[in-house]
Amino acid sequence: MKYIFLAGSFVLFMASCAPKKDKEQTANYHLLGDTVVIAANSNLQHKIKLDTVAEVPYRMSLSSAGTVKAIPNFYADIAPPFSGRVLKVFMKLGMKVDPGTPLFEMVSAEFIETQKNFFAAKSELKKAGLNLKRQQDLKKNEVGSVKDLEEAEVAYELSLKAYENLKAALKIYQTDPEKMVLGQPLIIRSPIKGEVIQNELVTGHYLKSDEVPHAKIAELNKVWIAGQVKEKDIRFIRQGDETTIEIAAYPGRKIAGKVYHVDELVDEETRSVKVLIECENKDYALKPGMYVTVNFKDMPQNVTVVPLKSVLQMNEDSFVFLQTTAGSFIRRKVQTAATDEGRMVILSGLKPGETIVSEGGFYLLEAK
Structure with a gap:
């Protein structure tokens, strides 16, 4: 009976409180x-x-993580067009180079074969030219036939085309065909102005044409920052917008940049859009691969x-x-x-x- 009394008292107590709470809410x-x-x-x-x-x-102010990248037009992987053995290495890490600066020298059986083909084509062109001139003279003196002249013209055109193709190929390898000597080594030259940022070449090293590059050149006076902007915020980012770059390695320092390109594709996993920012980098403080923070500033609206x-x-x-x-x-x-x-x-x-x-x-x- 004691437990029944206590339970009943509890119910009465709750009942007396409930109306008060309802009344307060009301x-x-x-x-x-x-x-x-x-x-x-x-x-x-x-x-x-x-x-x-x-x-x-x-x-509007937005912040995003970003990664420093070398600008593709100012960056070059140095790899030989042929397989061969390195004879001399001229470049050093940090060396400033211009287009055409010799980087290393190599001997290549494939390059020598190309030289032979060039000189053979040059000889064939000379022969075809002499034959054409002879047929033209015969026709002029009404001794030669039209058929022989036409065949000589076709042979000359084919020889000229083969010669020009091989000459163009040698120029791509930055070799002057007019000064080339049969059997000379191939000199690999810099295709761009910049600085040697990687050099793993060793004298005597045998290189294969399909190997990964063993040297890199980059001009880092300007770099790109690849930032990620959420899909919902991309409406606020426009080409030419000003940004500031913060680097953990240099606390308190801010580097100015401008939006160079807004990607047309959305990353389906992160639902973000890649934005490229171009920055001046005269002191090379921004290094490719470095993580930074990008602060976007939209135009006032x-x-x-x-x-x-x-x-x-x-x-x-x-x-x-x-x-x-x-x-x-x-x-x-x-x-x-x-x-x-x-x-x-x-x-x-x-x-x-x-x-x-x-x-x-x-x-x-x-x-x-």
């Missing part, structure tokens, strides 16, 4: 459909602050902003409480962008001039 607010109506004498009146949605000039505390989150949705009439509020879903100095940029869901709950909106969550 005094604070009541619901009219989706609208929360706060009573005039509710203590919530002092806990909730209101603000008017404004449209102000704003410069008028945007809708609200206090940061006014935006609430539930699951994946952002929303605010919008005042419909004095003391009446309805939940309004919004699409947000970046935050800055205690403000949130609203992309959609609100209009300038509307009144929202700027602080204390979480007190109204119990009513929903």
